[in-house]
Amino acid sequence: MKALKVLFAVSILTLSSLAMAEGGGDRVYGRMMQENQQAMEQYALKNGKAIPEVVHYEYGMNLDIQKVVSVTQANKTCSVAPSRMTY
Secondary structure: OOOHHHHHHHHHHHHHHHHHHHHHHHHHHHEEEHHHHHHHHHHHHHHHOOOOOOOOOOOOOOOOOOOOOEOOOOOOOOOOOOEEOOO
């Protein structure tokens, strides 16, 4: 009976380790950026405008921002993380 309980506990722990919600933050962020790019392209085509150019920020770059449209959600860890700002 004791061996059966141990086997049951081990199987529950093994199954719970397989139940991950998402495959990692980098994949989620990459998918989010790709969907955002596609949405911007579709919006531009639908409204007869030029497809916007994505410019990657470099330290010290002079930004001439009139209005911020959206910003990706902040990272909750204390590390460097990519972000996207649409303006």
